[in-house]
Amino acid sequence: MVPTLSDTIVALSTPPGIGALAVVRLSGPDAVAITQALFSKKNLAAQPGHTLHYGTLRDPASGQILDEVVAALYRAPRSYTREDVVEISGHGSDFIVRQVLGALLRQGARLAEAGEFTKRAFLNGALDLAQAEAVADLIAADSALSHQVALNQLRGGFSDELRGLRAQLITFAALLELELDFGEEDVEFADRTGLMRLLTEVQGVVNGLLRSFELGNVIKNGITTVIAGRPNAGKSTLLNALLREERAIVSAIPGTTRDFIEDEVSIDGLRFRFVDTAGLRDNPADEVEAIGVQRTRQRIGQAALLLYLFDLTNMTPAEVRADLGEFTAAHPKLPVLLVGNKQDAATPAQLTAFTQLASALNSDSQLSTLFISAGQRLGLEELQDALLTQVRGAGLATTGAATIVTNVRHARALEAAAEHLGAVQQGLATGRGTELLAADLRHALGALGEITGDISSDDLLTSIFTQFCIGK
Ligand code: GDP
Numbered sequence: 001m002v003p004t005l006s007d008t009i010v011a012l013s014t015p016p017g018i019g020a021l022a023v024v025r026l027s028g029p030d031a032v033a034i035t036q037a038l039f040s041k042k043n044l045a046a047q048p049g050h051t052l053h054y055g056t057l058r059d060p061a062s063g064q065i066l067d068e069v070v071a072a073l074y075r076a077p078r079s080y081t082r083e084d085v086v087e088i089s090g091h092g093s094d095f096i097v098r099q100v101l102g103a104l105l106r107q108g109a110r111l112a113e114a115g116e117f118t119k120r121a122f123l124n125g126a127l128d129l130a131q132a133e134a135v136a137d138l139i140a141a142d143s144a145l146s147h148q149v150a151l152n153q154l155r156g157g158f159s160d161e162l163r164g165l166r167a168q169l170i171t172f173a174a175l176l177e178l179e180l181d182f183g184e185e186d187v188e189f190a191d192r193t194g195l196m197r198l199l200t201e202v203q204g205v206v207n208g209l210l211r212s213f214e215l216g217n218v219i220k221n222g223i224t225t226v227i228a229g230r231p232n233a234g235k236s237t238l239l240n241a242l243l244r245e246e247r248a249i250v251s252a253i254p255g256t257t258r259d260f261i262e263d264e265v266s267i268d269g270l271r272f273r274f275v276d277t278a279g280l281r282d283n284p285a286d287e288v289e290a291i292g293v294q295r296t297r298q299r300i301g302q303a304a305l306l307l308y309l310f311d312l313t314n315m316t317p318a319e320v321r322a323d324l325g326e327f328t329a330a331h332p333k334l335p336v337l338l339v340g341n342k343q344d345a346a347t348p349a350q351l352t353a354f355t356q357l358a359s360a361l362n363s364d365s366q367l368s369t370l371f372i373s374a375g376q377r378l379g380l381e382e383l384q385d386a387l388l389t390q391v392r393g394a395g396l397a398t399t400g401a402a403t404i405v406t407n408v409r410h411a412r413a414l415e416a417a418a419e420h421l422g423a424v425q426q427g428l429a430t431g432r433g434t435e436l437l438a439a440d441l442r443h444a445l446g447a448l449g450e451i452t453g454d455i456s457s458d459d460l461l462t463s464i465f466t467q468f469c470i471g472k
Contacts, residue, residue: 005083005124006028006029008027008028008109008110010024010025010034011025011101011470019092021089021091022089024088024100024104026086027079028084029083031084032084039057040056041054050078053073054068059099070088071086077124113466114469115467119465129452129453131156135472137406137407138151139472149406152404169448172194175190176190176434180434196428199425203422210418212405213410216405222271223304225304225387227239227276227307234311241380242380242384243263274307305337305390307337307387308327312343317353337383340354340369368386370383416443417444423443424437
């Protein structure tokens with residue numbers, strides 16, 4: 001679909017339903033004129049941008065008063081879309097909004113498609129594609145860190161860096177093409193050593209971004225942490241204590257089956273998703289339960305961390321070792337946090353025995369041990385710190401969110417770029433002909449350009465912007 005920027009689009013930009021305010025937004029060359037047809041008290045056409053105007057909206061067809069509103073005026077190019085924009089703040093009633101939208105449509109506005117305001121911002125050069133996508137992420141952000149990452153991306157993020165490197169690569173690509181034009185005459189305009197150096201630099205950046213994707217995913221989707229332990233170890237008590245203790249409660253999602261419950265706890269801006277493995281050991285009584293057990297096993301397969309909780313007062317170190325052995329045999333790569341519970345009720349002899357076990361086990365870097373009392377809420381700070389340490393140790397998180405890729409589309413494009421850049425590097429090393437070098441370089445440039453939208457197809461744009469909500 002060829003985008004038509006000559007028409008004026010309109011949509012409700014606040015959530016539908018009852019609210020104190022509803023904002024209807026128009027963008028396009030006739031935004032002001034169309035609003036004026038309904039607006040009385042002021043001549044909006046004579047007003048400068050970045051101004052607010054109180055007035056009455058009236059349906060020109062029936063003459064009926066619709067609402068008392070404030071119209072915010074933005075003049076092109078100093079607006080979100082870089083077009084003339086009017087934002088009409090009225091009263092938040094679905095009925096009023098329907099009437100206002102209807103009247104505006106009859107004046108020649110067109111109902112905006114999903115994401116069309118942001119799409120126009122992109123098409124008019126106010127945002128690049130990665131920034132436009134960050135708008136959607138920002139709206140969806142539900143933890144401190146995902147908000148920070150989206151905001152960073154919206155403010156330019158890695159786009160600037162990529163664009164700079166891409167521009168340098170384009171210079172080389174042009175020189176290579178020029179060599180091709182000279183055909184037979186064996187000339188070299190493109191300095192091969194310089195190109196090699198640049199390729200190494202670009203590969204470094206691309207690979208760094210690719211590595212950050214895993215972290216980005218963790219930030220967006222949370223860190224799945226399995227809580228395992230025998231019945232009565234205190235798993236529910238611990239989860240409840242963490243939920244109460246946490247610095248920001250995200251949500252508690254009842255599991256889809258009766259066999260496990262997932263709770264999300266945000267620690268230091270990172271979202272931990274705790275999966276309780278209750279019932280895993282029991283022989284499933286019926287088919288439904290069997291499916292539940294199977295799903296729990298799947299979740300453990302996807303987990304990033306295992307928190308194994310045991311009761312200090314009624315387990316022996318040998319039993320704990322045996323339980324742990326079972327888990328690590330099944331999931332050898334999973335980092336483990338071994339947590340002894342009910343410290344408050346444990347005897348000095350029990351504590352000594354497990355301290356010895358802990359020091360024997362802690363030589364394994366994949367594992368760390370600590371004692372808590374979930375019931376008395378003791379040691380929870382240390383537990384949270386240990387969770388963060390395990391995650392960071394596993395390379396899943398770093399502090400700060402400078403340049404982190406969270407978008408699958410970007411990751412795929414970066415992978416393609418890395419592959420083609422590698423081919424150019426190899427071609428240079430083996431003295432491959434200019435023609436092949438130039439072709440690989442073109443592919444690499446294409447992949448990099450897809451991220452920022454310097455190269456984009458209509459299909460791509462449609463698929464990105466239809467994921468937005470209407471009015472954005
Ligand atoms: P789950 O089966 O692993 O979920 O264990 P629960 O959380 O239901 O706890 C089992 C029992 O242990 C309950 O009676 C809790 O009150 C008790 N409990 C849990 N944590 C502690 C603790 O830190 N100290 C003591 N003394 N008892 C605890």
